[in-house]
Amino acid sequence: MSLTQLFEPSGVAVVGASRTDGKIGYVAMANATQFEGPVYPVNPSGSGELFGAEFVPSVTEIDGPVDLALCCVPGPAMPDVLAECGEAGIGAAVIYASGFAEAGGEGEKLQERIVEVADEHDVSLLGPNTSGFLVPATDLRCSFASGVEEVPPGNTAVVAQSGGVAHVLGFQSRRQRRGVSAMVGLGNRADVGFAEAIEYFDGDDRTDSIVLHIEGTDDGRRLLEACRESDTPVIAYKVGQSDVGAFAESHTGALTGDHELYTAGFAQYGVPTVDATDDLLDAAAALGNSPSPQGPNVGVVTAQAGPGIIITDRIQRAGGRLPELTAETNARVDDILPGITYDDNPVDTGRPMPEFGDLVAAVAEDDRIDIVLVYELFEEALGLPVDTLEGLAERVGKPVLFATEGIEAELAAERDALEAAGIPTFETPERAADAAGVLARYARLHADDAPEATADGGRSLHSGPRGVPGEVPRDE
Amino acid sequence: MSLTQLFEPSGVAVVGASRTDGKIGYVAMANATQFEGPVYPVNPSGSGELFGAEFVPSVTEIDGPVDLALCCVPGPAMPDVLAECGEAGIGAAVIYASGFAEAGGEGEKLQERIVEVADEHDVSLLGPNTSGFLVPATDLRCSFASGVEEVPPGNTAVVAQSGGVAHVLGFQSRRQRRGVSAMVGLGNRADVGFAEAIEYFDGDDRTDSIVLHIEGTDDGRRLLEACRESDTPVIAYKVGQSDVGAFAESHTGALTGDHELYTAGFAQYGVPTVDATDDLLDAAAALGNSPSPQGPNVGVVTAQAGPGIIITDRIQRAGGRLPELTAETNARVDDILPGITYDDNPVDTGRPMPEFGDLVAAVAEDDRIDIVLVYELFEEALGLPVDTLEGLAERVGKPVLFATEGIEAELAAERDALEAAGIPTFETPERAADAAGVLARYARLHADDAPEATADGGRSLHSGPRGVPGEVPRDE
Numbered sequence: 026m027s028l029t030q031l032f033e034p035s036g037v038a039v040v041g042a043s044r045t046d047g048k049i050g051y052v053a054m055a056n057a058t059q060f061e062g063p064v065y066p067v068n069p070s071g072s073g074e075l076f077g078a079e080f081v082p083s084v085t086e087i088d089g090p091v092d093l094a095l096c097c098v099p100g101p102a103m104p105d106v107l108a109e110c111g112e113a114g115i116g117a118a119v120i121y122a123s124g125f126a127e128a129g130g131e132g133e134k135l136q137e138r139i140v141e142v143a144d145e146h147d148v149s150l151l152g153p154n155t156s157g158f159l160v161p162a163t164d165l166r167c168s169f170a171s172g173v174e175e176v177p178p179g180n181t182a183v184v185a186q187s188g189g190v191a192h193v194l195g196f197q198s199r200r201q202r203r204g205v206s207a208m209v210g211l212g213n214r215a216d217v218g219f220a221e222a223i224e225y226f227d228g229d230d231r232t233d234s235i236v237l238h239i240e241g242t243d244d245g246r247r248l249l250e251a252c253r254e255s256d257t258p259v260i261a262y263k264v265g266q267s268d269v270g271a272f273a274e275s276h277t278g279a280l281t282g283d284h285e286l287y288t289a290g291f292a293q294y295g296v297p298t299v300d301a302t303d304d305l306l307d308a309a310a311a312l313g314n315s316p317s318p319q320g321p322n323v324g325v326v327t328a329q330a331g332p333g334i335i336i337t338d339r340i341q342r343a344g345g346r347l348p349e350l351t352a353e354t355n356a357r358v359d360d361i362l363p364g365i366t367y368d369d370n371p372v373d374t375g376r377p378m379p380e381f382g383d384l385v386a387a388v389a390e391d392d393r394i395d396i397v398l399v400y401e402l403f404e405e406a407l408g409l410p411v412d413t414l415e416g417l418a419e420r421v422g423k424p425v426l427f428a429t430e431g432i433e434a435e436l437a438a439e440r441d442a443l444e445a446a447g448i449p450t451f452e453t454p455e456r457a458a459d460a461a462g463v464l465a466r467y468a469r470l471h472a473d474d475a476p477e478a479t480a481d482g483g484r485s486l487h488s489g490p491r492g493v494p495g496e497v498p499r500d501e
Numbered sequence: 502m503s504l505t506q507l508f509e510p511s512g513v514a515v516v517g518a519s520r521t522d523g524k525i526g527y528v529a530m531a532n533a534t535q536f537e538g539p540v541y542p543v544n545p546s547g548s549g550e551l552f553g554a555e556f557v558p559s560v561t562e563i564d565g566p567v568d569l570a571l572c573c574v575p576g577p578a579m580p581d582v583l584a585e586c587g588e589a590g591i592g593a594a595v596i597y598a599s600g601f602a603e604a605g606g607e608g609e610k611l612q613e614r615i616v617e618v619a620d621e622h623d624v625s626l627l628g629p630n631t632s633g634f635l636v637p638a639t640d641l642r643c644s645f646a647s648g649v650e651e652v653p654p655g656n657t658a659v660v661a662q663s664g665g666v667a668h669v670l671g672f673q674s675r676r677q678r679r680g681v682s683a684m685v686g687l688g689n690r691a692d693v694g695f696a697e698a699i700e701y702f703d704g705d706d707r708t709d710s711i712v713l714h715i716e717g718t719d720d721g722r723r724l725l726e727a728c729r730e731s732d733t734p735v736i737a738y739k740v741g742q743s744d745v746g747a748f749a750e751s752h753t754g755a756l757t758g759d760h761e762l763y764t765a766g767f768a769q770y771g772v773p774t775v776d777a778t779d780d781l782l783d784a785a786a787a788l789g790n791s792p793s794p795q796g797p798n799v800g801v802v803t804a805q806a807g808p809g810i811i812i813t814d815r816i817q818r819a820g821g822r823l824p825e826l827t828a829e830t831n832a833r834v835d836d837i838l839p840g841i842t843y844d845d846n847p848v849d850t851g852r853p854m855p856e857f858g859d860l861v862a863a864v865a866e867d868d869r870i871d872i873v874l875v876y877e878l879f880e881e882a883l884g885l886p887v888d889t890l891e892g893l894a895e896r897v898g899k900p901v902l903f904a905t906e907g908i909e910a911e912l913a914a915e916r917d918a919l920e921a922a923g924i925p926t927f928e929t930p931e932r933a934a935d936a937a938g939v940l941a942r943y944a945r946l947h948a949d950d951a952p953e954a955t956a957d958g959g960r961s962l963h964s965g966p967r968g969v970p971g972e973v974p975r976d977e
Contacts, residue, residue, distance in 0.1 A: 047882050123842075123851065156852075171881040172908040187807025192878055196906045197929065240810060264810055267817035301931040302811070331663025334716060334740055334748060335778070341743035366599075367748060375599065376632075402668055405647040406523050430672045432648040452676075454669065455777040 028217065028225040030116035031149050032160055032207065035062055035090035037167070038115065040106055041097035042066030042075055049121055049169045050097035053157075056166040056173055063089050084113040094118040095167050100125060100135055100153065104142045111146020118143070119167050120153035126213050127154055140215050149221075155212025156188030159195060161204060162231055172196070179204025181309040182226035184219060185238035186211050190302070194238065198306055201452070202441070206231040218244060220251035227255040234313030236305045237261040237296075239287070249294040258312040260463065261298045262305045263287045297466040299459070307456050308463040310449045315424030320395035320472075321465035322348045324388040325371035328381060328401040332428075332454040333371045336400060339455055343462020344469070345396065347371070354391040358384060377404040382413025389421045395468060396424050398461045400454055403431030409439040415446040424449075424464050428457035504693065504701040506592035507625055508636055508683065511538055511566035513643070514591065516582055517573035518542030518551055525597055525645045526573035529633075532642040532649055539565050560589040570594040571643050576601060576611055576629065580618045587622020594619070595643050596629035602689050603630055616691050631688025632664030635671060637680060638707055648672070655680025657785040658702035660695060661714035662687050666778070670714065674782055677928070678917075682707040694720060696727035703731040710789030712781045713737040713772075715763070725770040734788040736939065737774045738781045739763045773942040775935070783932050784939040786925045791900030796871035796948075797941035798824045800864040801847035804857060804877040808904075808930040809847045812876060815931055819938020820945070821872070823847070830867040834860060853880040858889025865897045871944060872900050874937045876930055879907030885915040891922040900940050902926075904933035 037057050043050030050068070057064045058076040065087050071080035081087050084094055084106075094110045096103060100122040110118055125136040136153065143150045151158065157168035161178040168188075176195040181203065185191035188210025195208040206229060209222055219237060226232045235257050242248055252259045266284045291298050299305050323345040327333030337347060347370050350358070358368045362380045367373035372384055381401060389397045401409065409429065418425040427443055428451040429436065440450050451457035513533050519526030526544070533540045534552040541563050547556030557563050560570055560582075570586045572579060576598040586594055601612040612629065619626050627634065633644035637654040644664075652671040657679065661667035664686025671684040682705060685698055695713060702708045711733050718724055728735045742760045767774050775781050799821040803809030813823060823846050826834070834844045838856045843849035848860055857877060865873045879885065885905065894901040903919055904927040905912065916926050927933035 170878065172879065172911060175908045185807065187805070187810070189805025189878060190807035190811070192805075193808055193906050193930065196878075196908065200906075200909065200928075238807070240807070265814050267814045302929055303931070329663070329665025329668075330748075331661065331666035331714070331716070332669055333665075334663070335666070337748060338741050338743045371748060373748070402646065402665060402672075403648065406528075430669050430676075432651045432672070433676065435648060453673065453778050455779070 028117070028149060028221060030092035031151060031217070032158075032165070032225065033163075034092035034117065034165070036092065037062065037064045038067050038081075038084050038087060038091050038094045039064065039097065040067045040084060040094050042068050042071060042080070043097070044071070044075060052169045052171065053095050053097050053121070053167070056168055057095060059164045059166055059174055061164050063091070065089070065091060084109050084115060087113060092116050093167070095157070096120050096122070097169070098122065100132070103135070103139050103153070107139055107142045107148055108146060110148050111142075116147065117149045117151070119151045119155065119157050121155065121157065121169060123154040125153045125215065136213065136215050143216055150216035151209070152212040153215060155210040156192060158191070158207060158209040159205065160207045162206065168192070175199060176208065177204035178206065178231070180206050180231060180233040180313050181306065182206045182229065182232040182235045183208040183238075184211065184222045184226070184235060185209065186214070186240045187238065188212055190238045194236070194302055194306065197302060201306060203306060203310055214242070218242070218247070220244070220247040223248075223251040223255055223259060227257045232257055234309040235259045236309045238302075238305070239263045240265060245287070245290060249290050252291070252296045253294045258467065259296050260305060260308045260312065261291050261296050262300065262302065263291070263298060292470060295470045297463045297470065299463060303456065304459055307451060307460040311424060311426055311460040311464050312467060314444070314447065314449045315418055315426075315464070316422045317471070318396050318424050318464040318468040319422075320468050322346050322393055322395045323461050323465060324350065324391060324394035324397050326381075326385045326388050326397065326399045327371050328374050328377045330366065330373050330375065332400045332402070333373050335454040336398060336458045337371055339458035340398070340461055340465070343459050343465070345462050345465035348393045350388065350391050351393055354387055357387045361387060377401055377407045379407065382410025385410065385414060385425070386417055389417055389423060389425055394423065396461055396464050397426065398457055399425065399427045400457065401427070401429050403429050403436045403439075405435050409443055411439055411442045411446055414443065414448055418447045426451060426457055426461055428452065428454055504593070504625060504697060506568035507627060507693070508634075508641070508701065509639075510568035510593065510641070512568065513538065513540045514543050514557075514560050514563060514567050514570045515540065515573065516543045516560060516570050518544050518547060518556070519573070520547070520551060528645040528647065529571050529573050529597070529643070532644055533571060535640045535642055535650055537640050539567070541565070541567060560585050560591060563589060568592050569643070571633070572596050572598070573645070574598065576608070579611070579615050579629070583615055583618045583624055584622060586624050587618075592623065593625045593627070595627045595631065595633050597631065597633065597645060599630040601629045601691065612689065612691050619692060626692035627685070628688040629691060631686040632668060634667070634683060634685040635681070636683045638682065644668070651675055652684065653680035654682065654707070656682050656707060656709040656789050657782065658682045658705065658708040658711045659684040659714075660687065660698045660702070660711060661685065662690070662716045663714065664688055666714045670712070670778055670782065673778060677782060679782060679786055690718070694718070694723070696720070696723040699724075699727040699731055699735065703733045708733055710785040711735045712785045714778075714781070715739045716741060721763070721766060725766050728767070728772045729770045734943065735772050736781060736784045736788065737767050737772050738776065738778065739767070739774060768946060771946045773939045773946060775939060779932065780935050783927060783936040787900060787902055787936040787940055788943060790920075790923065790925045791894055791940070792898045793947070794872050794900050794940040794944040795898070796944050798822050798869055798871045799937050799941060800826065800867060800870035800873050802857075802861045802864050802873065802875045803847050804850050804853045806842065806849050806851065808876045808878075809849050811930040812874060812934045813847055815934035816874070816937055816941070819935050819941070821938050821941035824869045826864065826867050827869055830863055833863045837863060853877055853883045855883065857883075858886025861886065861890060861901070862893055865893055865899060865901055870899065872937055872940050873902065874933055875901065875903045876933065877903070877905050879905050879912045879915075881911050885919055887915055887918040887922055890919065890924055894923045902933055902937055904928065904930055
């Protein structure tokens with residue numbers, strides 16, 4: 026299955042496009058028309074223009090390039106619509122309607138039927154029961170939610186089982202000034218599932234990290250294997266530690282399964298897991314914008330002891346280690362800032378200092394350190410040490426994370442400059458520590474990596490899994 | 502000890518005020534001059550004016566009302582400065598300098614000496630080794646950090662052991678659009694400690710919740726007793742589950758102690774604990790702006806199933822329960838929205854609907870429900886159900902929390918209206934669920950409460966502790 030027609034269409038048909046504001050067929054058309062390619066409103070009862078495009082009665086009568094159909098019609102109409110899509114050479118369709126497998130009974134049969142028709146006509150399906158997807162870089166917005174035009178381009182691909190959670194993550198990524206390379210809600214996964222999405226985004230030039238939101242799946246092995254094959258780091262958020270079975274099944278037709286089995290499975294296949302939406306995006310920012318971490322040893326540099334203690338405490342619980350620095354680094358630190366508050370790990374200057382950036386560089390160059398985490402409350406008179414840290418992560422080949430806090434208007438430009446200098450930034454001491462913890466766990470999970478040494482020439486995430494686990498079982 | 506002179510001074514003296522930008526004596530003066538009362542720069546080598554006020558050579562020569570001295574001078578000068586403060590009738594002093602007990606040796610002796618002098622002259626001390634405090638409502642900004650003028654007034658008092666963490670929390674509260682009634686960094690707690698601060702803010706009309714950041718204390722019993730005596734809800738964040746002892750001791754002279762003992766102690770004295778700075782402020786917003794929760798039973802209403810599952814899962818781990826709704830409520834829900842996606846707990850509408858507010862009210866009125874948590878992705882065409890929810894929490898006597906996500910510019914006005922209508926708002930499904938979890942735990946910890954039935958006429962947080970624990974031990 027190729028998802029090129031889904032995520033990189035030549036043109037888009039909105040089937041069931043409507044003039045009535047508030048209807049899905051209206052909002053989907055409003056969002057779709059932002060796309061850089063042609064967009065066609067399709068409705069047998071439509072006439073005239075909608076958002077500047079002429080209504081077409083059927084996808085088979087579109088006169089122009091079109092690969093993707095956004096289907097805003099009720100479920101029972103879908104088999105016919107998909108057959109017409111096939112006839113028209115449309116290779117991908119998004120089905121927003123619900124009332125399929127998640128509803129049980131007749132819905133399950135309807136879902137089987139659309140899969141048959143789609144297979145027969147070689148149409149890839151996203152959904153049903155999804156609120157769609159976004160590719161901000163090409164203004165491709167196949168969602169019926171409002172505000173999606175404001176989700177900016179970034180380098181994280183969000184792949185969520187729930188369309189709602191996909192949108193939560195998209196809007197969060199905006200609030201965090203990060204953005205997404207794509208944001209996809211898989212819904213019922215009748216056809217396109219986690220494995221296909223991971224494979225596609227692993228090959229996507231705009232994507233440097235892939236995050237998964239998972240409620241449950243009956244095809245755990247394929248998901249895990251796709252994760253292992255991915256050269257792009259994958260981070261997973263598996264929901265459902267408590268009993269949410271009945272409600273979850275009503276959602277996307279999925280059972281939540283055994284949480285511990287999932288966590289162990291992901292670890293075995295090289296995927297660190299997190300436990301919240303904001304942690305997921307933080308981890309993606311850390312992994313997707315840093316050199317690959319080579320070990321779990323974190324060096325902390327802080328300008329305020331209190332946040333430094335919070336970080337020191339939390340990193341150890343998150344899977345990192347805080348080794349002592351080498352005597353050489355201690356001496357170098359004392360030389361840079363005589364009388365420094367604390368010269369070992371964490372290095373603490375007590376308050377922001379002009380020498381702060383040099384201290385960060387000294388810790389980053391310590392051979393015992395694999396990952397650097399910096400905390401500094403923003404002091405306007407000093408600013409952030411952007412010049413000193415420019416290119417540091419790349420030069421030492423280690424992730425350097427930076428958490429700061431202050432008045433947004435004063436801080437924004439310098440924080441953006443740090444990001445541009447290869448230093449991912451974070452909002453709270455805890456979230457930065459948790460992101461560093463993910464880097465540490467990622468390093469442990471990939472400790473056996475031998476880049477370029479594998480038969481397939483790619484970066485194998487493992488020399489091999491430590492025993493192939495069985496299917497992640499359904500929790501009946 | 503009365504802290505009135507510290508937090509409600511008639512006038513402020515900045516001892517060691519300086520013309521040199523960047524020096525503590527300059528920044529502290531710049532921040533202090535925003536105060537509504539008179540502010541005097543004090544420096545024997547100063548002359549002329551600083552920020553419009555005439556230099557005074559000594560606090561004893563101030564001609565006007567003054568209760569509070571902000572001391573920007575080195576530690577060894579402090580005994581003399583405090584004696585002069587006493588002579589001048591100044592009843593409170595903030596000591597920014599470090600090099601006291603946290604430094605050991607001579608520093609410990611110096612700390613003992615300043616406490617003696619302060620006692621002798623009846624001066625309350627904040628610090629030493631603190632970055633100060635803020636009372637935004639009166640523009641009283643006794644801090645040497647930049648940007649503090651932007652921390653807005655709110656109804657949460659932040660009491661942090663670390664001045665740095667106090668500022669982290671202050672700036673966070675601004676980012677969350679909440680603000681603080683006060684923000685205090687206790688530092689070494691040579692004189693004013695947790696107990697004194699809690700007592701003061703419990704009596705402060707602007708304060709509806711008190712949050713504590715604790716690294717360690719050798720006077721755990723007094724802290725716990727102050728918490729129990731407080732009519733204002735207290736929430737605690739105890740840092741130091743991992744080994745951070747040596748670094749922590751270098752900070753504010755405190756050992757972090759046994760985390761589990763603290764957690765148990767807080768629970769016994771009616772204080773829910775959390776594990777992150779943002780959780781602390783979320784919990785304060787939930788407890789400080791809601792009717793007191795009467796039980797741990799949470800009713801969830803969601804417009805998107807995915808975030809609903811996240812919340813359902815997480816609340817149970819956070820200490821809440823999700824009971825089934827009554828058959829009457831099920832019927833009422835079905836009546837309000839026939840064909841609703843899910844009519845029990847969580848009630849799920851699948852997407853935002855005009856009936857959403859009515860459904861929230863139906864769940865809030867269910868007798869099995871003690872706490873209501875709502876999730877709705879913002880849909881611009883529908884807005885948030887502000888009118889329907891106006892006054893709901895007060896009418897049903899239950900907390901109603903609302904989490905939403907969308908584009909800030911579209912969402913801000915309606916979210917502010919919800920807050921004004923008595924509905925605290927939250928940013929992510931997880932943080933809202935964690936806040937509801939704190940409410941549930943608070944309700945459990947206070948299940949024996951009999952308001953107005955205690956001898957002192959106040960709201961006793963317990964009928965009595967279940968056995969008085971010993972001192973929270975130092976972790977030697």
